[in-house]
Amino acid sequence: MKIVFLYPITQDALDYLKEELPEDITVIARIRGETGHRPLNEDPEIIKETKDADILMGPYVTEEILSQAVPEAGGKLKLIFIPWTGVDRLNFDLLKKYSVPIANSHGNARTVAEHTIALLLTAARNIIHHDRLMRDGDWSSRFVKMPAVNITGKTVGLLGYGKIATESAKLLKGFDLKFIGCRRDPKKSTEEQKQIASKIYSIDELEQFLKESDIIINSLPLTKDTKDILSTKEFEQMKEGVIIVNVGRGHTIDEKAFYDAVKNGKVFAAGIDPQWVYPQRTSVPRRTDGGSDSVEKTFPSNYPIHEFDNVVLSPHRAAHITKGYERSHWHDVIENILRIYNGNNPINVIDSEKGY
Numbered sequence: 577m578k579i580v581f582l583y584p585i586t587q588d589a590l591d592y593l594k595e596e597l598p599e600d601i602t603v604i605a606r607i608r609g610e611t612g613h614r615p616l617n618e619d620p621e622i623i624k625e626t627k628d629a630d631i632l633m634g635p636y637v638t639e640e641i642l643s644q645a646v647p648e649a650g651g652k653l654k655l656i657f658i659p660w661t662g663v664d665r666l667n668f669d670l671l672k673k674y675s676v677p678i679a680n681s682h683g684n685a686r687t688v689a690e691h692t693i694a695l696l697l698t699a700a701r702n703i704i705h706h707d708r709l710m711r712d713g714d715w716s717s718r719f720v721k722m723p724a725v726n727i728t729g730k731t732v733g734l735l736g737y738g739k740i741a742t743e744s745a746k747l748l749k750g751f752d753l754k755f756i757g758c759r760r761d762p763k764k765s766t767e768e769q770k771q772i773a774s775k776i777y778s779i780d781e782l783e784q785f786l787k788e789s790d791i792i793i794n795s796l797p798l799t800k801d802t803k804d805i806l807s808t809k810e811f812e813q814m815k816e817g818v819i820i821v822n823v824g825r826g827h828t829i830d831e832k833a834f835y836d837a838v839k840n841g842k843v844f845a846a847g848i849d850p851q852w853v854y855p856q857r858t859s860v861p862r863r864t865d866g867g868s869d870s871v872e873k874t875f876p877s878n879y880p881i882h883e884f885d886n887v888v889l890s891p892h893r894a895a896h897i898t899k900g901y902e903r904s905h906w907h908d909v910i911e912n913i914l915r916i917y918n919g920n921n922p923i924n925v926i927d928s929e930k931g932y
Contacts, residue, residue: 577601577917578652580625582617582634582641584608589906596910601917604629617641631655631916635665646674654916658926659909660684660895661740664798664825668928678926679912682739683905684895688823689743691894692793695847696748696821698888700727700791702845705885722885725844727819728752733789735806736796736824737762737769737776744793745772758785760801779805786813791821798825799931806830811837820846823894826876827852835879838887847888851876854892 577600584606593603604625606616616622617636626632626641630652637656645651658666658680671678698704705722709715728751734741737757745755757769757776765776777785782805786792792814796802807830820843822829831852837843855874875882876889895905912922926932 577630578625578628579603579631579633579913580622580629581605582622582626582632582636584610584616592906593910596906597913598917601913605633626653628652631657631913633657633659635663637667637671639670642670642674642676646676648674655679655912655922657681657909657912657922659906661688662797662825663926663932666926666931668931672928677922678928679922679924680926681905681909681912682924683908685739685743687896687905688740688795688894689747691849691890692740692744692795692821692823692847693747695823695849695888695890696727696791696793696819699819699821699845699847699886700725702886704888708885725817725819727791730754730790731756731788732791732793733758733785734773735785735792735794736802737765737773738795740795740823741793742766742769742772744795756785756788758782782810783813786810787815789818790815791819794820794822794824794828796824796828797932798827801930802828804828804830804833806833808833808836811842814842816842817844818842819844820848822846822848822850824850826850831877831879831881835877835881838881838884843886845886845888847890848876848881849890849894850892851889853877 579601581604586608590603590605590607615636617638623641627644628651629645631654632645635658643649645653647653653676656676656678658678660681661684663680666678701724702722706717709717731754732745732748734745734755734757737759741757755773757765757773758779759765759776760779762776762778770776796805805828811833838846853874853876855872881887882889908924912924915922
């Protein structure tokens with residue numbers, strides 16, 4: 577069996593995979609920081625290796641790769657695996673031409689959930705504003721500007737009630753909060769999710785969900801149905817002084833509507849990890865060799881959201897930690913690889929029509 581990575585990984589990740597997988601599984605990968613910025617799906621050597629691959633890792637599949645790797649063309653491809661949660665980089669129009677299963681990973685859910693709590697508490701206490709003043713020796717806003725609020729006793733709305741939202745709620749239990757969920761199909765909720773949330777709304781009941789939520793944690797994937805799902809009308813339906821935390825995708829929130837809602841005070845504070853605007857860079861954006869992805873200054877939105885002290889901004893790094901990340905991240909990836917190795921069906925299969 578053969579696995580080919582279409583993006584560079586760390587040496588630690590490669591070593592861990594080789595430790596955990598059977599010896600007769602070949603892993604073809606490039607080490608991050610040693611490949612420059614050339615996308616691996618344009619590397620002739622990698623493209624050649626994909627011809628007899630059983631699993632392709634990463635969303636960067638191309639027509640050239642698929643046309644030779646699928647069984648109809650004499651290839652052995654059994655699965656396209658995205659070893660993280662977001663799948664919006666996939667070319668679903670291309671993938672619909674081929675009948676290869678696609679799966680993703682939820683191994684980073686706990687890590688993202690911890691970042692979610694950090695964003696929420698930083699926003700609720702308006703720490704950014706006071707930190708900036710303190711760095712200039714300015715204590716003037718200590719009690720009179722940018723107040724803090726307790727989250728204890730509030731109702732937290734989990735928009736996109738999946739693994740990340742579930743882990744976030746588990747971490748927040750000590751704050752004596754009420755949880756409600758909102759997802760496309762509440763019937764797919766697990767017993768654990770039903771026990772955590774007092775009510776799980778369908779996406780058709782979004783208005784009622786928004787009206788009840790003091791805090792909204794958005795972990796929605798980006799699809800044609802979720803793009804700008806929180807827009808002007810939805811912000812009008814929210815409570816005054818709502819707190820927003822977004823660890824899903826930037827464009828699930830309409831940036832102009834968000835900017836207006838912060839400016840007019842509808843939103844008390846917010847913590848945003850995925851952004852609306854990113855630097856120009858290669859399709860594989862991470863570097864660990866001391867270099868940077870881009871030298872240009874890039875603000876996170878087309879609107880001056882960065883000027884608001886009550887908006888906590890994070891450069892889409894909720895899933896990244898320095899130590900322990902690689903090994904915890906790969907647990908369900910390894911499970912799926914072993915499923916294919918043993919001739920079983922994969923878990924976390926993506927619906928190409930729905931885009932998640």
